[in-house]
Amino acid sequence: MSDQPSRRHFLRLMASACGLSFAVPGLDLRAADQRGDERAKSFLTIWLGGGPSQLETWDPHPGTRIGGDVTAIPTTIPGVEIANLYPQVAEQLHHVSLIRSLVSKEGDHERASYMLHTGYRPEPTLVHPSIGSIAIHERPSDGVEIPQFVALGAAEFPPRGGFLGDRFDAYRVFNPGETGQNIKPLVSQERQGRRMANLELISKSFERGRGAKAEQTLHQHTVDAALRMMTSEQLKAFSIESEPAELRAAYGDSPFGRGCLVARRLLEVGVRSIEVSLSGFDSHANNHEVQAARSRTLDPALATLLKDLVERDLLQSTIVLVTGEFGRTPTINPLGGRDHWPSGFSCLVGGGGLRKGGLIGATDPHGDETRPVDPIEVADLYATILGRLGVDYEKEVITPIGRPMKLCSGRPIERLIAGT
């Protein structure tokens, strides 16, 4: 901790020298300037939609019956190899830990996405909140005028607030790099002024005889908050024009690459929860080609993101989780594809004070054993993450139907926590 001020000072100096700005202007400049452990923690999910193959990403078994066409390359974690499709991530892997033995019982995209977003299996009586929603519900950010939970990209099953309420749904930005959709007024300032003045008039009519009830709708409150957001300086976090061309190129000129860069900018403002999604991993046919194509987008973006966060001293305050809804079968089907596989798939997790360079679990290189070594339940992963975010994950909340429900049913994975 003692080196924090000087390191921060150095980083700021370096940033100004490079023409960069650490803090996208916001209300709470002091908070935005904080770095390292003193900064409130955020949660960033890199969501790989469709089910990435563990064998073509972080858990290759080259040369075996199930190995497919990849080879393995060494990484910066001694003794750990990943698929050769990810040479840039291999250089940054030591910043995070690798779990090769996630298990779930959900093999359907929608149900599994629910499971991997919430830590709970879907059930008919209630909708569980996503981990990102829990984070903003329990640890709201001060001074953030833009949404505290942002989902970048066109994910099919975006994270939701569930029984916490749809106020805790992620704010969706379908085309990252452009200012979030529906942010800019569609008419001139003069016309916008006329519209707002008229709105006040019409709203007053509605309040007549309904005062207390009209107030409870929070209609005016949400309109006011939307207007604050529309004029907030923090909106600049959604744009990447001010970022150096080399950095933008390093992230990759793709919606996902831009999304990762926007994610970093949102983290700087203090946004608590972010999800950046990359879909297209559902490789029931031509698995290798599909997975390889995705890697060309994911590898540079993820590697640059990790590097960028480290260089800006933001990884210490940001938990990064890279996962999809499940993995893919060890066996390759007659179409050259791999099918859904929730028994032993991989994720990367790190930052926010979690252990770096760890490895948990292993899968059978021959594909005979369906159960991985050292299986890790999704709920346990989330108990670990929520704990690091400073959330009392065991807290019971009363759901709208009167049923008490723990925020998370898992237990923290001690091996993932730094210093243990």
Place this chain on the structure above:
Amino acid sequence: MTNVRSNWGPTLAPLMVVAGLVVLVVSAARSSSIPARPTMPAAVTSDISSIVAQVDQLFADQWREAKIEPALPADELALFRRLSLVLHGTAPSLEEIRRFETDYGSDRIARWTAEMLADRRFANYFTRRFSRFLVGAEEGQVLVFRRDRFWAWMSDQLHANRPYDEIVRAMISERGLWTDKPEVNFVAAVVNEGVVDHNKLAGRTARAFLGQRIDCAECHNHPFANWKQSQFEGLAACYGELNISPVGVEDNQVDKTVAPYRLQDRVTLNDRDVVPAVPYHEEWMPSEGTTRARLAAWVTHPANRRFDRAIVNRVWGLMFGKPWIQPVDDLPDPGDEHPVPTDLLDVLGADFRVHGCDLKRLITVIAASRPFRLSSQHPSFETGENVELIEQVWGAFPISRLRPEQVIGAMLQASSIKTLDHNSHWTMRAIRFFKELDFVKEYGDLGDEELTERAGTIPQALLRMNSEFAAEWSKSTIFSAAGRIAGMAPNDESCLDNCFLICLTRHPTAEERATLIPQLEGTKGDDRAYVVEDLFWTLFNSPEFCWGH
């Protein structure tokens, strides 16, 4: 041949577009801005006065006991909008409002209710609402689940007013292919990775048809209610014969000596057989037929009051924006006795059953009841006193957030002077269908939880304020309502009046006129169009537009 095609295509395409536009412009120009239909809704024949009086008496007693004065009756135009939003999922068109305003006959609300129920829009909209609790909001497995076919089938049933118990029996017990026998999609909706989720089906059956949440008993005895895990398992086993194959939904009855449902015990982890059983009154279950058919008969048995109470609470919820008992599918145990009904659900449930499980009659009765016809304004809401009490005893019509379908439905309807219904051009209907899907997705789908009380969100406010939806449907063009009102209204007063009627189904107040008329005065061309567009935008974004009241 290929060459000929490629040469003609580019030549003809622009010509066809121009020709199409000419036809559209001419037809638009020839139609008057406010067309009128001469006929008015016919007199209502069914007698509901006795049951309505019974319901009204219940509320009169309730208000007297609570020592409160209920709200005044709602203005009839407000009631007209309320009915349209509830039954058609959209605000009424200017065309309909004009007809309504010139209908001077007696009982016009009753006659218009009947007309709305006879309109296909009712069946289509209620189908969407019903499908939420019948087949869920999730996408399901497309190979064995066809939501579109289910929608079409359910809409036909509701339009024909098929007895609700018959509809339910068909859904629970029918066999066949999901395209050919769309009712089987009720069970096909729970198929996951080719495997029937019996637990989900049992839970859904109890919640949708009996108003009972026994899902918790899937893993343990229900902590609050008197439900045992064994009862849940028995109910799930009623679907044990169910088989999904390429020829559709079937029932396996090969070996009657073997229990069709086997599950893994959560404690011992050993497999054990479970015999199909119902949680209460097994004597209502016939001994013959497939287990599903027997279950269907038990669920809809005339003595099974839970069945009637469940649908009454559901329909009440859809009409008021909040159910009589919340949550909508977790009703208290009604007991086994058959007392003289004094509870609202029993009163309406008994009438529903006696009249052949007639959904349209149930809706008609609720729409005619005094609570439905109350204003949402109340003096207590101004003073802030007794607000909760007024709400508890339904002393004023509740204010509830409109569903996204209702918001976009009302916006779309407001973009047109003519009624958008099954008589509209197919392109308009297609636009409505797809725009609605897009809007609901972006506004935030409430899933199965659509009858819980919620406030609005910031992204929703942004969507209404700045999205293409709001811009598109308030835009002034030669086809749009905004454009036609701006260009053809005879004077400023009429222009303002039409904007309010088409968006809010009311006339502007004196204060609104005093402020807004000067904005229109002396404007023409684009300037006038902008004023009208801005008015539409304002009205779309007002709480009055976005909230049921």
